[in-house]
Amino acid sequence: MEVSGDFARLVLEQASSAHPAARMARELGLLGNYGTLGIFFLMSQSGEVFIDEDDGKLRPAHADEHEFAHVQAARRYPELRHLMPDRPLSASTCQLCAGSAEAATGDGRNRFCCPACNTRGWTI
Known part of the structure; x- marks a missing residue:
């Protein structure tokens, strides 16, 4: 699933956070769309979701995490509303x-x- 033609722009517009996961997201061309204590959700332009558990290593999201990241992206970015189930x-x-x-x-x-x-x- 293609996320959006605006994806590259959203990646570039990410806040210039000093958090290592935010920096990694920008470097990898991923969109950081949700973070909390010890976990950071990152999404690719294809809609794939990766998790960084504050260790700098990405793992693929489980099904419930994938849905959560898509819902959060849809709520946060009007361009990504189509991701809402x-x-x-x-x-x-x-x-x-x-x-x-x-x-x-x-x-x-x-x-x-x-x-x-x-x-x-x-x-x-």
């Missing part, structure tokens, strides 16, 4: 995040990517 008619709004794709801690102060729906906002 289509919601099946049988899907239900996620009960944990109420469709927002973000869950909150008990006190509501901290928000994080919803693990129940893999940040889609819906479940099957």
